[in-house]
Amino acid sequence: MSLTMTKAEREAFLADVHIGVISLAEAGRGPLTVPIWYGYEPGGELWFVTDGNSRKGCLLYEVQRVSVCVQAEKPPYKYVSVEGPITSISPTDLERDLRPLARRYLGSELGDRYIRATGGAETRVNSIVVRVRPERWLTTDYGKRSSMGVGG
DSSP: OOSSOOHHHHHHHHHSOOOEEEEEOOTTSOOEEEEEOEEOOTTSOEEEEEETTSHHHHHHHHOSEEEEEEEOSSSSOEEEEEEEEEEEEEEOOIIIIIHHHHHHHHOHHHHHHHHHHTTGGGGOTTEEEEEEOOOEEEEEEGGGGGGGTSOO
């Protein structure tokens, strides 16, 4: 049996809460690789929020494609890496983008507290939401080894 995830497995894993690591090509340097909070629903686009004036934000306006990798931190190890085109970059909205992302990672109460503590939308005048269409997938689920009789 292959360690590669099925379409349903990889989409469900990506939809779970993980810290993503995004890689962006940068001329004259290695790629910029940084952690992100992201959102994803199976069959849809992956999205994340960042400061449009940050190094990452500026690069996003220059590049056409990005790679994002998410992984399980504990055994059985598994990961999903996606690569695809940026389909849109637009200003963030508090209720559509910022609050749902904070709640996804921190829960409802702490997510709302985080939004209040960081100034809500008023302090994020340069904040952008970036949407990416996953086109290429690379996956591995080492938990499938146990079903192959190799241990887990």
